[in-house]
Amino acid sequence: MATFISVPLKKSSEVELVKPLSKFVTATYPTGEDQAEYIRSVEELNKLRKSALGRPLDKHESSLEILLRYYDQLCAVEPKFPFSENQVHIISHPLNTKYTLLLKTIEYSMCLRGTENHVTHEMLIKNEVCLMMLLISLSVFLQLCLTFTWKDAFDKGSLFGGSVKLALASLGYEKTCVLFNGAALASQIASEQNLDSDEGLKAAAKYYQLASGAFGHIKDTVLSALNREPTMDISPETVGTLSLIMLAQAQEVFFLKATSGTQIRHTHTHAIHTLYTCVSMHKSSNHSIVCPTDKMKDAIIAKLANQAADFYSDAFKQCQYKENLPKEVLPVLAAKHCIMQANAELHQSILAKQKKHFGEEIARLQHATELVKTVASRYDEYVSVKDLSDKISRALTAAKKDNDFIYHDRVPEVKDLEHIGKAALVKATAITPPLSAKFTDLFEKMVPMAVQQSMSVYSQRKAETVNRLVGTMREATNLCNGVLASLNLPAALEDLSGDSIPQSIIEKAHAIVQQGGLSACPAQESLVI
DSSP, X not given: OXXXXXXXXXOBOOOOOHHHHHHHHHHHSXXXXXXXXXXXXXXXXXXXXXXXXXXXXXXXHHHHHHHHHHHHHHHHHGGGSOBOSSOOOOOOOOHHXXXXXXXXXXXXXXXXXXXXXXXXXXXXXXXXXXXXXXHHHTGGGGOBOOOEEEEOSSOOOOSSSOOOEEEESOHHHHHHHHHHHHHHHHHXXXXXXXXXXXXXXXXXXXXHHHHHHHHHHHHHHHHHHHSSOOOGGGSHHHHHHHHHHHHHHHHHHHHHHHHTTOOXXXXXXXXXXXXHHHHHHHHTTTSXXXXXXXXXXXXXXXXXXXXXXXXXXXXXXXXXXXXXXOTTHHHHHHHHHHHHHHHHHHHHHHHHHHTXXXXXXXXXXXXXXXXXXXXXXXXXXXXXXXXXXXXXXXXXXXXXXXXXXXXXXXXXXXXXSOOOOOOOOOOOOOOOSOOOTTOOOTTTTSOOHHHHHHHHHHHHHHHHHXXXXXXXXXXXXXXXXXXXXXXXTTTTOOOOOSSSOOHHHHHHHHXXXXXXXXXXXXXXXXXXX
16 A cells, blocks of 8 residues: 655644734724624634634544635734734723723814814714724734744654744744644545545545645745744745655656556557646646546656656655654655656556567666665565565566567666656645635625725825815915905995995085085196196
């Protein structure tokens, strides 16, 4: 039976989410239906964490679904709550304290405008939104104090001390560890699959590629997420190695799928779709195995095996200096490299016989024999190669017999043989939330903090702009009033509206008549001259 490597889960300490998150909700959002709904969502989030991390998980897809759903929820909630690494407790504002704070703010604003209006309770109610904006603008004081503690997955502790663990007030740390557990559980589920069935092979390939993608994502993001040195199990070097191991195992599953139901024999195999067809079908199948039949050409099978051997070689090279990984990982990787290389030589030898290159056939079978002997002598404790060794031995005996009695073809040196090609049909699954098919954001209606802060900045700048324009208008109005007053305006202006003659003109005309009227004008003119 094939030996596959699975990764243990990290263990987390219990964290109280309800109290600090509920305090933030009540301090930030006004009392009403939204606040009550957010508090219920906080309680659901706490239950989800306990389901994902507070109990042993079965090696089943339903358990993985819970872990991925919790990871998706962490990604969704991150921009909506002020998680911080600073150990600053949330400010609590009871209702009366809210009104006191708002009262002082409004009174101070009125003093600046030169008013002495009394602030009523109704004004406070109408300006509740002002308080929310004020609190958002002071969000630096509303940081949550949530510390997440996780143990190293590979550390078993010592006789005189506990296991290595790290506690950080960082949601990024929590997300990283949860994703690690998702990858670890995916590797365990894949290793439990029945590889004698088509469905089991498909599921194993799917979960190994998911695990590879998750470990690779951690490798790329862990340092920026933590802003400090992580524990060894989630260090970029370790998770990078684990990602390669999972990818190699996924490629091996493809090889097993290709050889399932096929007898190893030196005869022609039935022609099927080319490798390129299989590759294109695989890429469009959401990381699941799609091969039209159980039988494949030996040339393609040899390439699949050689690619798996190459992946195992890369993982082995990276794993040599990882002392924190279990001791059996290194020998298993070395053994798998030899086994997959031997399989590649075996299937390439079948192709050589089909081309009537009998000397090449024998040379490849001899090389395959040396490889399985190395595994049997060094790594027999971890893997079994008896069945493979017997197949290669029978094929080599038959090939030598035919060549000695019939063909007499020269057997070349291994170093002179043509290199076997490679065919990678696996790809690490891209980690793009949501990963869970059943994910629904518990805080879907909650506006992200960045949006709220942007709204606050917008409102503040709008108020400043309006105040500046109003101030400029008032200055211009005062200047205009001063100029008019110096010209005795508008007092010097008469009301010319209506059909009647203004009274002042009537009085002036009456005075002129009393002084002689129009006939007196020449006399007055002569006096002026």
